[in-house]
Amino acid sequence: MIHAFRLFGSRLLITLMLIGLAAASNAQEHSGRPGVGGGERRAEQGQRGGTAAPSQNEPGVLSLLPADSVTQHSITAPAGKLDYTATAGTFSLFDQSGERSAAVFYAAYVAKSENPANRPVTFVFNGGPGAASAFLNLGVVGPRVAEFGPNGNDGSKVRLIDNPDTWLAFTDLVLIDPVGTGWSRPAKRDGGEAFWGVEADAESMAKVIALYVAKNSRVSSPKFILGESYGGFRAAKVARVLQSQQGISVGGILMLSPMLDGAFQFGGSRFALGAALQLPSLAAAELERKGTFSQQALAEAEHFALTDYLTALAGPPLQGDAAQKFYARVAAITGLPQDVVARQRGFIDDAYVKDLRRGEQKIVSHYDATFASDDPNPEAPEARGPDPILDVLVRSYGSAFVAYARDELGFKTEMTYNLLAGDISGKWRWGSRRRQPSVEQDLRDLLALTPSFRLMIANGYSDMVTPFAVSRYVLDHLPAVDGEGRTELKLYRGGHMFYLDPASRKAFTADARTMYASP
Numbered sequence: 001m002i003h004a005f006r007l008f009g010s011r012l013l014i015t016l017m018l019i020g021l022a023a024a025s026n027a028q029e030h031s032g033r034p035g036v037g038g039g040e041r042r043a044e045q046g047q048r049g050g051t052a053a054p055s056q057n058e059p060g061v062l063s064l065l066p067a068d069s070v071t072q073h074s075i076t077a078p079a080g081k082l083d084y085t086a087t088a089g090t091f092s093l094f095d096q097s098g099e100r101s102a103a104v105f106y107a108a109y110v111a112k113s114e115n116p117a118n119r120p121v122t123f124v125f126n127g128g129p130g131a132a133s134a135f136l137n138l139g140v141v142g143p144r145v146a147e148f149g150p151n152g153n154d155g156s157k158v159r160l161i162d163n164p165d166t167w168l169a170f171t172d173l174v175l176i177d178p179v180g181t182g183w184s185r186p187a188k189r190d191g192g193e194a195f196w197g198v199e200a201d202a203e204s205m206a207k208v209i210a211l212y213v214a215k216n217s218r219v220s221s222p223k224f225i226l227g228e229s230y231g232g233f234r235a236a237k238v239a240r241v242l243q244s245q246q247g248i249s250v251g252g253i254l255m256l257s258p259m260l261d262g263a264f265q266f267g268g269s270r271f272a273l274g275a276a277l278q279l280p281s282l283a284a285a286e287l288e289r290k291g292t293f294s295q296q297a298l299a300e301a302e303h304f305a306l307t308d309y310l311t312a313l314a315g316p317p318l319q320g321d322a323a324q325k326f327y328a329r330v331a332a333i334t335g336l337p338q339d340v341v342a343r344q345r346g347f348i349d350d351a352y353v354k355d356l357r358r359g360e361q362k363i364v365s366h367y368d369a370t371f372a373s374d375d376p377n378p379e380a381p382e383a384r385g386p387d388p389i390l391d392v393l394v395r396s397y398g399s400a401f402v403a404y405a406r407d408e409l410g411f412k413t414e415m416t417y418n419l420l421a422g423d424i425s426g427k428w429r430w431g432s433r434r435r436q437p438s439v440e441q442d443l444r445d446l447l448a449l450t451p452s453f454r455l456m457i458a459n460g461y462s463d464m465v466t467p468f469a470v471s472r473y474v475l476d477h478l479p480a481v482d483g484e485g486r487t488e489l490k491l492y493r494g495g496h497m498f499y500l501d502p503a504s505r506k507a508f509t510a511d512a513r514t515m516y517a518s519p
Contacts, residue, residue, distance in 0.1 A: 061185050061415060062103050065090055069410035075143050075162040077169055083112040084143065084168055088411035090183070091211045093204060101191060104208050105183035107133075107409065108174045109143055110216075120171040120222040120251075120516055123209050123238075125178060127230030127259070129196065130424035132182035132417070133175040134401035135394065136228055140256070140499045140508070141167040142175070144408070146400050148393060152500060155396035160404060165509040170516050171224065174212055178234075179204060180421050183413060197429030198437060202237035203245070209238070210246040224252045224516070229466060229496065232258020232457070236439035239446055252454040252515055253446070256508075257466045257496045260474045262436030265466070269349050272313035277469040279305040279333070282352060284461035285369035286335040288493070298461070301333055302469065309346070317345050352464070354383040365389040368495025369462040394497060395419065440474060447481045455487045456515050458508055460498030485518075 068089025075082050087110075090103040113119050126135050138146040143166045149157035167173060177184040179195040186192040195204050213219060227235035232255030242248040259265050268274030283301035287293040309330065312318055318326050323342070330346055331338040340355045341348075353364045356372075363375040365388040373388035386392060398419030405411040430437045446453050457475065459468035468491055475487055490511045492504035499505040 060187060060189070062100075062187055064413050064415040065103055065105075065183065065185075066411060066413055069412075071408070071410050073143065073408070075166070077162075077166065078164055079169060082143070082166070082168060085110045085112070086143075086409050088405055088409040091208050093179075093207060100187045102179045102186045102195065102204070103184065104179060104204070105177045106174055106208065106212070107137060107142075107405070108172070108212070108216075109168050110172045111168050116172075117217055117220050118222075120224060121213075121218050122167065122171045122173055122224040122226055122254075123205075123212075124173060124175045124226045125205065125231045125234060126181075126228045127232070127234065128181065128420065128424060129178070129201070129230050129428045130181060130418075130421040131229070131231070132177045132398075132401075132419050132421075134182065134397045134417075134419055135497070136226065136231075136256075137175045138397055138400055138404065139497065140165075140505060141173055141226065143168050144404060145505075146397060148396065148500070152502075155393045158396040158400050160400060165506050167509060167512065170513050172221075174209075176205060176208055180424050181418050183411075183415055183417060185415070192424070193427055196424055196427050198237060198431050200429070201234060202241045205234065205238045206241040206246055206248075209242060210248060213248065222251045222516075223248065224254065225250055226254045226256065227258065228256040230259050232256065233260065233437070233439050236442040236446065240442050243446075243449070249450055249453075250446075251450075251452055252456070254512055254515065255455070255457045255471075257459055257463055257498070258457060258471065259466055260471060261438040261440060262430070263438070264470045264473075266436065270347060272310055274470075275313055275347050275349070276305045276310040277473055278348065278464065278467045279309060279330075280469045281462055281464055281467040282334040282348060282369055286333065288370045288462060289335065293461075293493075304329070304333065305469065313346050350383055354381075363388065365495065366464045367497060368460065369464050371495065389495070389497070389500075390420075393500075440478070443474075443478060447478065447486060451482060453486065454515055454518060456490060456512065457488070458490045458492065458498075458511070460492055460494040460496060460504070462494065463496040463498070465496045 068087060071086050073084055073086055087108040090105050092100050093102045093104060095101040110116065111119070122141070124133055124136050124141060126133050138144060138160065143163055144160045145163035146158050147161055148154055178201060179186055180192045186195065195201060225235040225239055227233070235253045235255060239250040239253060242250060264274045264277060269278045280298065280302045284293065284298055287297055312326055317323070326346065327338050327341045330336070330341045334348060334352065336348065336352060336356055340351055344351050352369065353366060356364050361375050361378040362372040363383060363385070365371045367387060367389040371389055373392070377384045398417055402417050443455065447455070457471045459466065459471050461468060468489070471489055475489055478487065490508070492498045492507055494501045494504045499508060
């Protein structure tokens with residue numbers, strides 16, 4: 001979901017998600033009705049309100065955006081019937097001259113409540129940079145969830161059903177698409193780059209959140225942020241901007257498969273510490289394949305990764321019998337052939353994707369190291385072509401959301417829905433070239449300045465894009481703060497989009513609920 005984030009070698013792909021360098025989704029309103037059958041339609045088409053429809057004489061793509069659509073819905077949740085109001089619409093952003101600079105699409109779900117002003121509200125976005133929020137909307141938190149066939153891995157058989165694990169049971173939801181993704185667009189054709197950078201992106205997302213809070217009288221509501229992949233990075237940046245520029249304090253952040261520190265993300269697995277933090281994810285995938293997964297076995301792999309493995313990679317290359325014993329142990333832990341490990345001198349990096357199942361002519365997904373599909377280029381010496389999960393399976397979220405927005409939320413437009421906008425990542429401004437982008441200082445400030453602030457990081461065991469050991473490392477190196485359990489790491493079976501597994505999605509929702517229930 002997605003969202004989605006990935007950087008390996010010269011490829012930049014950030015999902016969450018999470019959170020990539022992929023072509024934009026071509027799902028459009030006039031392209032027919034994508035297959036999202038299954039579940040009974042719950043919407044009663046209601047009034048339209050909020051932002052007025054742009055004038056048809058207005059130049060540019062924003063003229064394709066309709067007025068906000070407000071509809072009433074009901075689903076059956078484990079606790080009983082859940083009634084809610086859905087709003088699909090846009091907020092306008094303006095530049096310093098007062099000219100409209102962009103329209104930002106959002107989908108909000110508000111449960112019927114006796115005291116709605118005090119009910120928690122969670123602002124949600126995916127990553128990329130360049131990913132729309134459809135991944136988390138139809139994959140995790142929303143009232144409807146996408147299913148991908150009986151085995152959960154066929155994007156051609158996507159359908160929507162009521163989400164038994166919707167977060168709407170304990171928080172209202174506002175899912176936001178950053179400028180250039182989903183149906184969010186700059187007013188001018190070349191105006192998107194003004195929003196495509198760490199600081200500008202955080203400021204625009206904080207402004208949208210402030211607009212929603214003011215328009216819907218949610219000042220007194222407890223506020224949370226959920227972000228997948230780069231969206232996790234974005235969440236910390238947005239929370240700080242909300243605090244400093246909008247006067248809004250966030251009570252907690254939930255990060256799903258987040259990017260946290262560019263030092264580990266941008267080619268970090270080519271260096272000793274980054275490679276050591278990736279190894280436990282590969283070990284988890286091998287344990288899953290052998291059917292021997294256990295916390296004890298994984299803990300042993302983590303211990304090896306940060307002791308003997310790290311020491312061997314950081315020192316001069318091993319020689320003779322010592323080298324062969326070391327390579328044999330790494331091969332046993334990861335499942336890679338020993339000759340491949342020796343060729344790499346213990347550094348796995350992208351060799352895992354191509355070489356793990358080369359003999360079967362299959363290629364492994366960066367987004368879930370347990371998942372493999374037929375290799376479209378088996379004769380190539382290195383991995384080429386689309387990722388089996390990101391570029392195939394989860395693409396179906398785009399067409400599913402277009403149909404859902406039209407048929408159930410009443411938002412009808414001829415504009416293309418950009419699920420993954422491929423041009424954004426390459427144009428992203430990361431800030432100072434002298435240091436890698438990081439949210440460590442943002443997290444330190446949030447924890448220190450807001451005594452009630454809580455942080456939950458959720459990772460899939462077999463994610464190669466944002467390995468869980470990196471999240472553990474970052475959390476372990478934050479300074480101690482007053483209050484018990486204000487930071488925590490939660491791990492689940494699966495990869496970057498571990499919510500593709502219904503059991504992991506259910507467990508994540510249960511863990512998130514406890515955070516909202518905390519004082």
